[in-house]
Amino acid sequence: MIRFDNISVTFDSFTAISDLNLEVSEGEFFTLLGPSGCGKTTALRTLAGLVSPSSGDIHIDGKKVTALPSDRRGVGMVFQNYALFPSMSVWENIAFGLKVRKTGSSERTEMVRDIARRVDLTENQLDKNVSELSGGQQQRVAIARALVLKPKILLLDEPLSNLDAKLRQQLRVELKDLQVQSGITTVYVTHDQDEALTMSDRIAVFNKGKVEQIGTPQEIYERSATEFVCNFIGDSSKLGPGFVSRVSSTSGRHLDPHQLSYLRVEKPSIAAGKGTILGNTSEPDGHTVPIEGRVVARSYHGQHSRYTVRSHDSDVKVLVKETGAPALDIGHTVQLHVDPAHILQYQGTP
Known part of the structure; x- marks a missing residue:
């Protein structure tokens, strides 16, 4: 046409x-x-x-x-x-x-x-x-x-x-x-x-x-x-080489820590203990790997909240649907569940 x-x-x-x-x-x-x-x-x-x-x-x-x-x-x-x-x-x-x-x-x-x-x-x-x-x-x-x-x-x-x-x-x-x-x-x-x-x-x-x-x-x-x-397009977290290396070694899937790496905010989920899962899925599946981190920020947006979790050398943003559950406190230790397939990589220096 x-x-x-x-x-x-x-x-x-x-x-x-x-x-x-x-x-x-x-x-x-x-x-x-x-x-x-x-x-x-x-x-x-x-x-x-x-x-x-x-x-x-x-x-x-x-x-x-x-x-x-x-x-x-x-x-x-x-x-x-x-x-x-x-x-x-x-x-x-x-x-x-x-x-x-x-x-x-x-x-x-x-x-x-x-x-x-x-x-x-x-x-x-x-x-x-x-x-x-x-x-x-x-x-x-x-x-x-x-x-x-x-x-x-x-x-x-x-x-x-x-x-x-x-x-x-x-x-x-x-x-x-x-x-x-x-x-x-x-x-x-x-x-x-x-x-x-x-x-x-x-x-x-x-x-x-x-x-x-x-x-x-x-x-x-x-x-x-x-x-x-x-x-x-959209919102992502820029990932440092330390975080990417951790995901790579834990999952067994090759990710190059020397490339520019990003993760969309709705892709990871947070495991906060006692079976509490916040984020994109109700339960982590076989494709995700757990990465330890600490909550450093939270902002409330009505239907969802946005957490920032510091893990290794990265501040990972996580979009969490509001369900009425108590909010996680700043400083709370959590596990991020990340699917390595969701990490976008591009040529360049991190």
Whole structure:
């Protein structure tokens, strides 16, 4: 459906994207994820035809579109700041593109009403000026304006970043449901890892103008290809060579203590004596090994707590679901149960 072939984008002496190659399948929800300034928005704008690449080509449906203007690419774009017309009503904003296309009045009316229903905008809201709407409602208008033109591809540039956390979570679900129902190919830009993990079919993780890894959310999280991806997605503990050596010798599984090593916070569990097991599993299994440590910190987050256990040369964070059991005291001696297969290792000096 979409193909980036060796795309590079430079602005004067700055290279925003270097030799980008990726493909997006038809009907896929594909996310470009990374920190600010990593090149993800530049990649999206290049696909939209708003930025010209310095080299390489973009293909849509097997057709090279590198030199085509944006209005001939069959894409609809939703911007971070909504980019609505403040002097127009909601109805006029949604209908604007149809009017430019010279769509007939009766057909235009039917299409605007249909898309408004799909994005949960009421008839009453359609008559209001966009400035009278909340941020979440304005975002629905921006999405409706893009979708009413029935583009082959929907491009979204951090569309939820200006909203509060509760509304952002609600609109994530609604936006994903809308994409699934319509089957529209969607390319989504965000710096929010939770958005990427919960909404995407696949993710490309950007760093300094290059893609570090492309994969499903589970692949990106469970089998992070680089140290950058491991640190950017989710939360992990960096392990020292002493801890890694202990796990290796106790388990009999070879782990290189001279490599950079990480352990996701939900992977280990804590045995606190008298059969008390806290953490990811109710009971340690045959794959885990016990490593002695001492509780040095605890933070309470409502549904879970996060313990830090000092063991050998490492501070290991452990995510523990709250069950009403008494909290472990600071200084409490415990056993960490760690599956060596869960330790992620990368080339480099610890």
